[in-house]
Amino acid sequence: MALRPPLDTLRLARPRPQGHRAPERQTRGLRVKVQGLKGLPLVLLALLWTSPVAAACSQDSLQAVGRLHWLRIEPLTTLVGRDGQRWRLAGVQIVDEAGTAALIQALGGRELSAFGDQRLLDRYETLWAQLWLGDTWLQALLIEAGVAVAWPREGQTACFGALRALESVARAAKRGVWRDWPRSVTAPKQLGTLARGQFVLLEGRVKSVGKTSSRTYLNFGDDYGSDTSAVIERKHLKRFRSAGIELDKLAGKDLRLRGFLDHRNGPSLTLAFPEQIEQLE
Numbered sequence: 001m002a003l004r005p006p007l008d009t010l011r012l013a014r015p016r017p018q019g020h021r022a023p024e025r026q027t028r029g030l031r032v033k034v035q036g037l038k039g040l041p042l043v044l045l046a047l048l049w050t051s052p053v054a055a056a057c058s059q060d061s062l063q064a065v066g067r068l069h070w071l072r073i074e075p076l077t078t079l080v081g082r083d084g085q086r087w088r089l090a091g092v093q094i095v096d097e098a099g100t101a102a103l104i105q106a107l108g109g110r111e112l113s114a115f116g117d118q119r120l121l122d123r124y125e126t127l128w129a130q131l132w133l134g135d136t137w138l139q140a141l142l143i144e145a146g147v148a149v150a151w152p153r154e155g156q157t158a159c160f161g162a163l164r165a166l167e168s169v170a171r172a173a174k175r176g177v178w179r180d181w182p183r184s185v186t187a188p189k190q191l192g193t194l195a196r197g198q199f200v201l202l203e204g205r206v207k208s209v210g211k212t213s214s215r216t217y218l219n220f221g222d223d224y225g226s227d228t229s230a231v232i233e234r235k236h237l238k239r240f241r242s243a244g245i246e247l248d249k250l251a252g253k254d255l256r257l258r259g260f261l262d263h264r265n266g267p268s269l270t271l272a273f274p275e276q277i278e279q280l281e
Contacts, residue, residue, distance in 0.1 A: 059113065077089060077100050089129075089142070091160055091163050092142060094148050099147040104138070113133075152276065189228070196262055199258070203255070228268065230268065239274055242274075253279060
């Protein structure tokens with residue numbers, strides 16, 4: 001499933017004033033019944049936010065950044081408000097657009113509360129936030145339904161740990177896209193068979209750590225020209241140091257990485273955020 005890599009660059013925004021059964025939809029070869037996934041009715045999906053994991057990120061722990069009375073949903077799951085402001089879902093990457101839009105439509109409510117680490121606006125004048133419909137956390141609902149995956153962006157990492165944990169639950173239960181993807185977690189030697197641009201979870205042992213003047217490489221094989229690697233640009237190294245990740249000491253460690261697949265001297269993932277790395281036991 002080829003996906004467009006997300007934008008990373010966000011900036012602080014200036015403050016601004018502040019139930020039906022949907023049809024079955026077809027998308028990318030997946031059949032999504034919005035009244036339920038894996039036999040769960042929508043009303044039960046909407047209550048999944050109450051799990052202890054989802055409760056780890058609450059409205060009280062974030063800054064209120066506005067309210068959205070949305071009129072329509074545009075591509076890339078952009079919600080357009082009646083004031084013309086465009087909003088995107090922080091902390092997630094949508095992997096099933098039609099399924100996501102159907103779930104949002106099926107919730108019925110039009111007014112959403114927006115929260116975040118801070119008020120963030122991207123270069124397209126789109127606001128990014130965690131969105132709630134009453135007490136239902138929209139991002140948690142989409143992750144649990146298996147139509148989105150956890151994805152970090154600049155200034156949007158406060159709820160990432162909770163979303164990643166919910167993603168693990170959806171993956172184990174094979175909900176949504178996790179039911180149809182041939183490999184929910186991929187070994188390094190399997191990445192060569194997958195298409196460039198696909199979102200992947202990679203699990204493997206780092207064989208060596210290499211450096212140039214501009215990049216750090218986590219190598220998962222001995223042949224640097226054809227084996228799988230993860231690439232960290234020099235400009236992002238400070239983020240990893242601040243998170244306590246010592247890249248030089250990852251050789252011999254078992255990791256799970258998330259990212260978008262590229263093919264440069266073999267399969268590769270670009271790591272821009274420390275949240276893309278999980279150290280396994």
